[in-house]
Amino acid sequence: MGGNGIMKHRLLILGTLGEFVQLVQKAREKGYYTIVCDGYPDGPAREFADEAFQIPVTDTEQIACLCRKKEIDGIITSFSDLLLECMVKIADRAGIPCYLKPEQLPWYRDKSATRALLTELGLPTPGFRKIPIAYFKDRSKKTQLKELLEGLRYPVVSKPLDKYGSRGIYISEDLEELINGAEKTAGFSDMPEILVEEYNDGYEFNMMTWVRHGKVHVISIADREKTFVAKGEIPISTRNVYPSRLLSKVEKPATELLQAYADRTGQKDGALSMQFFWKPGEGIQVCEIAARFFGYEHELTDMVYGFNMEELLLASLYDPDKLEKMLAEHDVHKTQCCGAVIYFQGRLLTIGDQSAAVRLGEKEQVEKPWIFYQEGEKVIEHGPNPYLALYYVKTENRKEMDLLTEEFYEKMHILDPNGQEVAYHNQIPDYAPAEK
Secondary structure: OOOOOOOOOOOEEEEOOOOHHHHHHHHOOOEEEEEEOOOOOOHHHHHHOOOOEEEOOOHHHHHHHHHHHHOOOEOOOOOOOHHHHHHHHHHHHHOOOOOOOOOHOOOHHHHHOOOHHHHOOOOOOOOEEEEOOHHHHHHHHHHHHHOOOOOOOOOOEEEEEEOOOOOOEEEEOOOHHHHHHHHHHHOOOOOOOEEEEEEOOOOEEEEEEEEEEEEEEEEEEEEEEEOOOOOOOOOEEEEEEOOOOHHHHHHHHHHHHEEEEEEEEOOEEEEEEEEEEOOOEEEEEEEEEEOOOOOOOOHHHHHOOOOOOHHHHHHHOOOOHHHHHHHOOOOOOOOOOOEEEEEEOOOEEEEEEEEHHHHHHHOOOOEOOOOEEOOOEEOOOOOOOOEEEEEEEEEEEEHHHHHHHHHHHHOOOEOOOOEEEEOOOOOOOHHHHHHH
16 A cells, blocks of 8 residues: 555556666656566666566566566566566566557567568568578579569568568678578577568668557658678668758658557557658559567657657556657757767677767767677677667758767777777768758
């Protein structure tokens, strides 16, 4: 019971990594009894919760039992497709309200189901095929494979159907490269088929929205910039900038597309995000659609708009009036500043000297630096650390942001003990052709 005799809300937050610290803190500040849970024993959000449990998020039955035992009346997560999927299943088993049902998950978790639905709706998506892995492993099937790929334009990418986070994705310029790339993709997948789709080299965007009573409300659209690293590898994510430089060109068609998608999937409430491409003269094309917010990025809506995602997530559970007010008052065109998250990714070497990275974090425009490794640690591919470092930065306008970013790209160095560069060198794309 609360101090005024009213029963406290009892909230389960699925996730304990750094992204969840502010969510847990805000929930506690509002007087909600807050329990966190996942499989990470040292998740930073654990120390801020009323209670913390270490159960792998995929053990949905055990967590559902915990919810019933603890009389949980609300469950929330975000930032990860796996966490979203597990939350939906836990809520269903435990009888807790949730904005999605398990039967809706394939449209947000299965790439081929997403592509098929977009095609059914006549919405723009890259040409694709689902191909059994056996066709790539057996060279005698090469002629049949060629027939299955008929109509697709190279370059293409091979993707696992059951993985996210850019894992196991390779670019191929011809059939021979595709056979080699697909075999590598298969190593990341637990399914008998992989996805082969046309590669779009256009400008890329991250879009975050909230669905309320079936209507899509745009929260933000950002430029998602990437840098080429090596032949056959998909470019790495290097900077997301708010607001998008091309907002006026993409906002309307992207919003209409997401609205049509939500109408068909039956999503009436909750987070809805999309990564998409746009090319002058060709329009937009969907990359991914997810029913959650982007990790290591939602902080920028607070910086640029004064729109706090944690407040939104909590209001969606317990304060519908506040939720309505936040959505009604938000305007994607009215910004307080230009904001960006600058990412640095790197080679699989041991971390030696990070002093240059630390100095960059001390610049006055940096709202928050985040260096993920300690000196002496080895960089792990697809480990718990998604990057070498990232910086949330704020400037008055886009021109200042680009100048600051160029300085970061020039001065960023993380060296291994032998003086070899660990960090990849980032680049800003050329926007001139798009703005004509």
